[in-house]
Amino acid sequence: MFNKRTIVGIAAVAAITISLSACSSTPTPAASGATNAKTATSVSAFGDIAGLVKAANKEGALNVIALPDNWANYGKIIAAFKKKYPKITVNSANPDGSSAEEIKAADDLAGQDTAPDVFDLGPAVTLASTAKFAPYKVATWADVPAANKEKTGLWVNDYTGLMSVGYDSSVIKTAPKKLSDLLGSSYGSKVAINGDPTQAGAAFAAVGLAAIQSGGSAADFQPGVDFFTKLSKAGNFLPLDPTPATIASGETPVVFDWSYNNLAQAATTPNWKTVVFPGSAYGSYYNQAINKDAPHPAAARLWQEFVYSPTVQNLYLAAGAFPVQIAAMDKAGTTDKKAQAVAGKMPSKFVSPTETETTTAGALLTAKWAAAMSQ
Numbered sequence: 001m002f003n004k005r006t007i008v009g010i011a012a013v014a015a016i017t018i019s020l021s022a023c024s025s026t027p028t029p030a031a032s033g034a035t036n037a038k039t040a041t042s043v044s045a046f047g048d049i050a051g052l053v054k055a056a057n058k059e060g061a062l063n064v065i066a067l068p069d070n071w072a073n074y075g076k077i078i079a080a081f082k083k084k085y086p087k088i089t090v091n092s093a094n095p096d097g098s099s100a101e102e103i104k105a106a107d108d109l110a111g112q113d114t115a116p117d118v119f120d121l122g123p124a125v126t127l128a129s130t131a132k133f134a135p136y137k138v139a140t141w142a143d144v145p146a147a148n149k150e151k152t153g154l155w156v157n158d159y160t161g162l163m164s165v166g167y168d169s170s171v172i173k174t175a176p177k178k179l180s181d182l183l184g185s186s187y188g189s190k191v192a193i194n195g196d197p198t199q200a201g202a203a204f205a206a207v208g209l210a211a212i213q214s215g216g217s218a219a220d221f222q223p224g225v226d227f228f229t230k231l232s233k234a235g236n237f238l239p240l241d242p243t244p245a246t247i248a249s250g251e252t253p254v255v256f257d258w259s260y261n262n263l264a265q266a267a268t269t270p271n272w273k274t275v276v277f278p279g280s281a282y283g284s285y286y287n288q289a290i291n292k293d294a295p296h297p298a299a300a301r302l303w304q305e306f307v308y309s310p311t312v313q314n315l316y317l318a319a320g321a322f323p324v325q326i327a328a329m330d331k332a333g334t335t336d337k338k339a340q341a342v343a344g345k346m347p348s349k350f351v352s353p354t355e356t357e358t359t360t361a362g363a364l365l366t367a368k369w370a371a372a373m374s375q
Contacts (some may be wrong), residue, residue, distance in 0.1 A: 018182040037297035041153065042137045043305060046298070052305065055298035057087040060215040062299040064090060065105055065116040066097040070244070070264040072159055072286075073319035077312050081303065088299055096243065099125035100199035106132060106291050117300035119289045120158065122201020124362035126287040127355060130154050132239070134292040136301055138308040143328035146352075148285065157285035158307060159321040160352065162204075162276055163209040166262030167252040170271040178277055179213040179227065182254070183234050189232060194261075198365050201286060206256035207365065208353065209282040218282075218353035222368075229372045240374070247272065260320040278345040281347040284358075285324065310334040317343050 027045045035046050037055055046052040049278055056062075062081075069075030082090055091114075094101060098123040109115035121129070130150070136154040138144075148157035165176060171190070176182055182191050193200035211217065211224030242252035248269050255262070262274040294300040307311055313323035317338035329335040353361060 006327045035215070035298075037192045037301065038134065038292075038294070040297070040301060041135050042141075043139055043301070049305065052298060052302050053085065056085065056296070056302040059296040059299050060087060061091060061113075062295050062303055063093065063114065063117045063294075063296065064303070065093045066099070066102045066121070067092060067120060068095045068096060068207055070261075072161075072260055072321045073315040075292065076305075077315050079312060080315070084304065084306070088302075098195050098200040100196075103129050103132065109125050110293055114294040115295050116291050116292060117294040117296045119287075119291065120305050121155075121186075121287050121289060122204055123284055123287065123355075123358040124365075125199070125201065126155050126205050126289065128360055128362065129289075131370040132292060133289040134291050134294070134297070134300075135190070136304055138304050140308045140325060140328075142326045144308070145324070145327070148324050155289045156304075157324040158288045159316040159323050160283045160285040161258040161321045162347065162350075163256060163261050163282045163284075164249075164259035164262050164274050164276045166251065166255045166257060166259075166265060166272055166274050168247070168269070168271050169273045171250065171253040174276055175273060176254075176277075179210060182236060183230060184236075187236040187254060189235060189238050190252075191236050191254045191256070192240055192242045192246075193228075193256045195241050195367070198362070198369055201284065202257055202261075204361070204365065205258070205282055205284045205371075208284065208351075208361065209256070211279075212280045212282055212351050213277060218351050218357045219360065220366050225364070225368055229375055232373055233375060237297065237373070258321070263320055276347075280349045280351050283350055283352045285352070314339050320344075 015142040025324065035055060040046065043049055043052050046055055054117050054204060058194055067074040078090055078092060102116060102119050102121060106116050133154040135152040163217055193206040194200055197203035197207045207221055207224040208218065211221045214223035214227050216223030228237060238252060241245065242255045244265060246252040247255065247265055259274050259276060266272040288304060290300045290304065308325065310329060313325050313329060314336040316323040317336060320343050321345055326335065
């Protein structure tokens with residue numbers, strides 16, 4: 001429903017060119033006093049969090065990208081950062097962009113003060129882009145399970161959810177109960193996915209869900225590609241990237257997306273319903289990473305510290321997305337119970353691809369997706 005990214009997910013499972021408003025000129029390493037923020041791998045490089053805040057305030061800006069307001073509560077998250085750090089201007093670019101477009105922006109704007117400072121990326125793009133990241137370990141590093149982070153801090157999982165199907169109940173009178181229902185004649189030219197699965201994490205996950213619901217697995221996405229080939233041949237696949245506007249207008253009446261997005265859509269489209277198919281559920285983490293060429297390197301690191309604080313982890317939870325630190329938060333008593341009630345319980349069967357499986361699936365989709373959709 002957005003080019004980038006259920007009511008439930010499982011964080012305890014151990015796994016474009018753009019323009020920005022003008023901001024201050026690129027700071028030099030001296031902007032952080034004796035600390036070169038670009039090479040800082042933890043808050044200790046700044047002495048403590050107060051030192052990091054001082055360095056970030058001196059830079060005066062933070063560039064984020066591809067963070068829609070109604071995606072996993074990012075509107076509230078950005079607002080909370082602004083309130084806590086009022087001396088830092090947050091420039092939010094291309095909010096509906098894909099993960100691949102985040103990386104392209106970093107390439108296109110390299111060396112400019114409008115380049116992204118931080119990324120929020122789907123798994124396939126993350127693993128293909130590690131050379132662009134700066135290692136950094138947040139203060140709560142130990143609260144993130146080993147399977148949910150790159151060991152040097154190049155990337156860290158932040159939140160997850162389940163892939164779901166949202167539909168306009170004024171158009172689709174009977175809710176789909178299983179994946180194969182979408183092949184029926186009542187779904188002609190109606191079923192869309194959230195972008196290109198070789199570029200967008202939510203679209204990648206749509207194929208993953210189709211795979212595990214069609215006899216495949218996280219290690220074997222071919223049945224998922226085969227399902228979407230059948231959907232296309234049946235005339236049911238709608239090659240249009242869904243957005244809140246296309247959903248509200250009726251252009252995209254059936255959409256594969258994370259259920260926290262489908263749930264958010266229901267708030268503005270009264271007839272919008274969400275289905276998580278029975279059987280194996282598919283979830284996948286998004287990842288935080290710092291641009292190694294970030295024009296505001298201290299602010300980038302402060303953002304990371306903020307994201308992995310209980311405040312933001314609970315804001316993810318309140319949107320129905322499970323934060324990566326949920327187990328540690330439960331143990332420490334910092335989990336917001338009202339937010340947890342929104343998220344619900346984990347499914348009994350949850351599939352989330354490993355790093356190797358994600359790389360394998362990404363290679364398969366790169367090789368076969370375009371050809372499959374042209375049949």
